[in-house]
Amino acid sequence: MAFGRLWAGVARGTNTGKLFLELSGPDEELTGTLRFNEDDRDGIWTYSITGKFDGEVLELTGQHQIEGDGARANDLKAVGRLSSRGAVDGRWEADQDTGGTFTLFVQDAPKDHQPPDLSVMQLHTARWRFGAISIDREQIIRFAQSLQHEFKNGHVVVTVVPIGGSEQARFLTAFENLEFDKGERAEILKISVSEAEPEGTKRLIEIELGPQVNSAVTQSYSEAWALGRLEKVKNEFKKFERSYATHVKKLNFGVNQVIIGAALIYLPSMTGLERRAAFFLSILLLTRLITFLHRKYLPFTAIYLSDRKEGFLWRAGPSVVSWIIALTAGVAAALIGAFLQGALGLTP
Numbered sequence: 523m524a525f526g527r528l529w530a531g532v533a534r535g536t537n538t539g540k541l542f543l544e545l546s547g548p549d550e551e552l553t554g555t556l557r558f559n560e561d562d563r564d565g566i567w568t569y570s571i572t573g574k575f576d577g578e579v580l581e582l583t584g585q586h587q588i589e590g591d592g593a594r595a596n597d598l599k600a601v602g603r604l605s606s607r608g609a610v611d612g613r614w615e616a617d618q619d620t621g622g623t624f625t626l627f628v629q630d631a632p633k634d635h636q637p638p639d640l641s642v643m644q645l646h647t648a649r650w651r652f653g654a655i656s657i658d659r660e661q662i663i664r665f666a667q668s669l670q671h672e673f674k675n676g677h678v679v680v681t682v683v684p685i686g687g688s689e690q691a692r693f694l695t696a697f698e699n700l701e702f703d704k705g706e707r708a709e710i711l712k713i714s715v716s717e718a719e720p721e722g723t724k725r726l727i728e729i730e731l732g733p734q735v736n737s738a739v740t741q742s743y744s745e746a747w748a749l750g751r752l753e754k755v756k757n758e759f760k761k762f763e764r765s766y767a768t769h770v771k772k773l774n775f776g777v778n779q780v781i782i783g784a785a786l787i788y789l790p791s792m793t794g795l796e797r798r799a800a801f802f803l804s805i806l807l808l809t810r811l812i813t814f815l816h817r818k819y820l821p822f823t824a825i826y827l828s829d830r831k832e833g834f835l836w837r838a839g840p841s842v843v844s845w846i847i848a849l850t851a852g853v854a855a856a857l858i859g860a861f862l863q864g865a866l867g868l869t870p
Contacts, residue, residue: 525549525552526630527544528543529541529544529629530626531610533614533623534623539561541626550574551572551574555570567586568586578603580602582602583598583600586598598615599614600624646749647739648739650752652738653736655762655823655824657731657826658826658829665758669715675718677693679691679693679714681713682827684706684709702828706826706827711823713727713728715727719742726739726740736823740752
């Protein structure tokens with residue numbers, strides 16, 4: 523990276539005061555002038571500076587010519603490191619056993635690193651909603667680690683809301699070392715990571731699983747990246763999805779809608795307002811019962827905070843039970859209709 527040309531800051535130690543550094547030339551052969559305004563002295567100390575910057579560490583040497591009787595050179599050495607906030611922090615030392623620390627802040631931006639014009643940029647966001655999902659601690663960590671491997675300059679954050687507990691957000695490394703009770707489950711799970719893009723924007727991936735909605739979001743300056751990365755997330759989560767009778771994802775409806783639709787078709791064949799009202803009320807109660815049983819025993823999202831060892835039958839079990847409930851409900855709806863149609867003997 524091209525090092526800044528103008529810097530201002532402070533020096534601390536045996537001598538304290540304000541600094542202004544002016545540099546020129548390539549990073550490997552920097553030259554310039556350092557002006558030091560010492561707090562308890564009048565006048566400015568001026569140093570001729572040479573140095574180099576390797577992309578992380580700044581090394582400077584300077585020489586100040588002291589005028590008057592016994593004129594001599596006062597040599598200066600300083601080494602600093604560029605921090606994540608864009609400042610240079612380091613140590614300095616000079617003749618007469620003087621020394622201390624310093625901090626410099628850039629006062630200009632290199633031309634090839636000028637902030638981009640964000641007003642003309644467009645962020646592309648891609649979203650997807652999953653069906654019912656069951657996931658455990660090992661699967662959460664494995665997916666989060668794959669994100670961390672991809673986002674070299676970002677930190678994956680895993681957020682869980684245990685059932686009956688408060689929200690806990692941790693970096694992946696801390697989450698990996700966290701111990702939960704056996705069988706403990708979470709109501710909500712979030713996995714997120716972001717990092718800066720060369721264009722000055724941020725690319726991100728966010729996964730949120732909850733009682734009502736399971737979703738994924740990708741965002742980037744690049745539309746191709748956002749769409750492509752979302753497809754990868756969808757493929758990775760396929761193995762966590764469950765198929766429930768209450769919501770067939772490919773058809774976007776479930777058994778409750780089928781039962782109500784069949785009831786509406788069947789109603790005209792029934793004679794008598796009492797029969798029709800009783801039949802339709804029975805169907806509504808039946809669909810409510812199906813929904814209740816699924817929420818109670820087959821939750822839309824099952825997040826296990828401990829590892830599970832399960833085989834194919836265990837994974838397929840909830841889906842099988844769901845369809846058994848649906849078929850039983852369908853048979854019950856037919857029996858209710860037949861019972862009201864003939865057995866009650868209601869008059870038109």
